[in-house]
Amino acid sequence: MGEPVNTEVIKERLDAAKSARMKMWLELCAHCGLCAESCFFYLAHDKDPTYMPSYKVIKTLGEMYKKKGKVSREFLEETLDIAWGKCTVCRRCSQFCPFGIDMALMISTARGICNTQGVVPEGLQKAVANYWAEGNQMAMTKEDWLETCTWMESETGEEIAGLKIPMDKEGANIMYTVNAREPMYYPQDIGMAATIFHIAGEDWTMSSEGWDDTNLAMFAGDTKCMTHVVKQTYDAAIRLKAKNIAITE
Amino acid sequence: MYEFIRGPLLWVAFIVFIAGLIYRIAALVNLSLKKDQVVYDHFSTSWALRSIFHWLLPLNRTVAQYPVYSIMTYAFHILLLGVPIFLLAHSVLWYESWQISWWSLPEDVADYLSLLMLALILFLIIRRMVAPYARIVTTAADYLLLVVVALPFLTGYLAYHQWINYHLMVILHMLSGELMLILIPFTKLSHMIFFFFSRAHIGSEFGERRGTVTW
Ligand code: HEM
Ligand code: SF4
Ligand code: SF4
Numbered sequence: 001m002g003e004p005v006n007t008e009v010i011k012e013r014l015d016a017a018k019s020a021r022m023k024m025w026l027e028l029c030a031h032c033g034l035c036a037e038s039c040f041f042y043l044a045h046d047k048d049p050t051y052m053p054s055y056k057v058i059k060t061l062g063e064m065y066k067k068k069g070k071v072s073r074e075f076l077e078e079t080l081d082i083a084w085g086k087c088t089v090c091r092r093c094s095q096f097c098p099f100g101i102d103m104a105l106m107i108s109t110a111r112g113i114c115n116t117q118g119v120v121p122e123g124l125q126k127a128v129a130n131y132w133a134e135g136n137q138m139a140m141t142k143e144d145w146l147e148t149c150t151w152m153e154s155e156t157g158e159e160i161a162g163l164k165i166p167m168d169k170e171g172a173n174i175m176y177t178v179n180a181r182e183p184m185y186y187p188q189d190i191g192m193a194a195t196i197f198h199i200a201g202e203d204w205t206m207s208s209e210g211w212d213d214t215n216l217a218m219f220a221g222d223t224k225c226m227t228h229v230v231k232q233t234y235d236a237a238i239r240l241k242a243k244n245i246a247i248t249e
Numbered sequence: 250m251y252e253f254i255r256g257p258l259l260w261v262a263f264i265v266f267i268a269g270l271i272y273r274i275a276a277l278v279n280l281s282l283k284k285d286q287v288v289y290d291h292f293s294t295s296w297a298l299r300s301i302f303h304w305l306l307p308l309n310r311t312v313a314q315y316p317v318y319s320i321m322t323y324a325f326h327i328l329l330l331g332v333p334i335f336l337l338a339h340s341v342l343w344y345e346s347w348q349i350s351w352w353s354l355p356e357d358v359a360d361y362l363s364l365l366m367l368a369l370i371l372f373l374i375i376r377r378m379v380a381p382y383a384r385i386v387t388t389a390a391d392y393l394l395l396v397v398v399a400l401p402f403l404t405g406y407l408a409y410h411q412w413i414n415y416h417l418m419v420i421l422h423m424l425s426g427e428l429m430l431i432l433i434p435f436t437k438l439s440h441m442i443f444f445f446f447s448r449a450h451i452g453s454e455f456g457e458r459r460g461t462v463t464w
Contacts (some may be wrong), residue, residue: 020281021288021450031391031437032268033383034318036309040381049385058386095463096311098304099444193397 008232009116009165013070013200017109018065024064025101029054040095055104056082060110073114076119083110084121088221109222113121127216128225135232136180136197136212146208148183149190153226165190168240169205175242176206177213177233182248189237193248209238213247251416254423262427269434270442277446288450293457300452303464321372322412328366329398331437332359333426363406370399394436400425 028174036042045051059078064071091104113204114120120128129138146167152193153165166172176197197204210232217225237245281288306316312319336359368451374395377387401422410417432438 007342019284021447022283023280024277024447026445027437028440028447029386029437030440031377031383031386031388032322033380033386034315036382037314038311047382049381052385053383055267076416083366095455095461096314098311099447100300100304100463101447102451102454230262 005069005071005073005076005117007069008193010064010071010113013109013113014069017112021102022106022109024225025099025106026062028229029058029101030099032098034097035097035101036151036218038093039087040090040092041088046163046196051086053087054097054101057106057110061106061113064110067154068195073117073167076114076117077145079110079114079117080121083107083114084124084219095203109220112223113221115221120222124216124220128220128222131212131225132231135229137207137216138180138212139186140184145211148187149206152187152194156162156194159200159203160192160195163194163196166205168208169248171241172205172243173203173245174205174246175237176204176246176248177211177217178248179214180212181214185242189248205240205242207236207240208234210234251420254420254427258427260425262430266433269411270430273434273439274442277443286454291453291457292449293453296435296452296456297449298446298452300448300456300463303462304448305443308464315454318376321369321376325366325369327360327371328369332362333401335359358408360406363402363409367399367406370395370402390436394432394438397425397429397432401429 003181012135022118031054033052035054035055036047036049037159039053042051042223049055050229060083063075064079080175087104089104089106091102094100094104097103111120127137130137133139134141149165149167153163157163174197176193178190196202213228213233215226215229219231220226231244236242307319307323374392377383377391377395404418404422404425407413408415408422412418429438432440451463455463
């Protein structure tokens, strides 16, 4: 709080985001209000108009463009409230807007701009730090991850004879990835997935790195980190010469 | 005064309208080549055309969600494009032959349609003031543009009936029509062209990339 806002960086980001699409969308909105009903936030709040999609865009990204990036910290805090608190970036509204304005992308852009000023929900900040530290959102160490897989292999193997969880196997058909919450809180999930692969006779593997398929950095609007997260997984698949990447449900 | 508005000023308005739109399109396409590679990567002509088709015609979920407004706005757009083009045909004739005056033509239907148009615009204005979800995003410009669109119809109607001051009405009629033409390329009214671009994009974005419809 009270920290100065680097409006130059914001301006740079706004200019970079000003694609032909963005330009068109900013101008095109007829302010017709037809996107209102498409948003579950709007419906869940007794049709409170402050929850309607185009209003949320106008109040956040629209305002930033209007002010050419010269916004206050209070404004960014309000944007956090709207862009994270009142929108999941689910993109449903763009399917209902007569012009097909991609409002989720616009909210996403607003999130990215908040991110440059450190205005990000705490949980997401933590996740981003975890991705940088250990490559997954829970900051699980490589040893813990491998240990969990071995544990699941032996536990599930007691019920299904011959079940294996092949780690870092080269040339498999499928490289399976999970949500980092699974090894952390629901390790049995991994056993269940292994059961399915085993019964189906699938040629599969899991990687010791880049195994977390969540990307909370994307929700944080942190482009650098979100690229890092995706790249880890692709790098792992390339290293293991896996033919496909499968992600958990 | 009248000659000027009907002659050179009309040409100016037409040129600004056409050249303005061409310029806007060229600038946008040019920018897109630099910054919107992703659009070209996933573009699909068939998804684009289907997306436009479903929204040019009332074949989408939004129209079903807002039936009253949809009927009104479709009628509004049809009259908006239909009435002037229909009348323009006469005015062009008049212009070329210098013999008949377009406003003296018996245009009963156009007369009623102008009234209907004014009623529709009034509805659109009232809706903006009454419906909370429209009101909250409405700006002064939205009202102003509706008034700009209404003026040619209002003044045309008044001139036709020779109410108030006939000559003044004809002049205002032409001026407001010209104003509308000039404003199209530079306001949200540019949607008459960009509608096709944005629909083509979102149709491809959802259709080609993830097999989902946007209607
Ligand atoms: C082919 C051409 C056009 C298409 C496809 C088109 C499409 C649309 C769409 C999709 C909307 C938003 C939702 C709605 O109200 O239905 C809209 C609104 C609007 N359009 Fe058009 N339009 C066209 C031409 C024009 C022109 C030429 C004008 C005026 C010069 C115009 C004036 C307006 C206005 C004033 C609104 C806002 C209505 C309101 O206030 O509720 N449109 N149009
Ligand atoms: S993207 Fe945001 S505004 Fe649009 S429907 Fe989803 S939650 Fe609502
Ligand atoms: S439906 Fe589209 S044009 Fe209408 S208010 Fe929402 S974003 Fe704007």
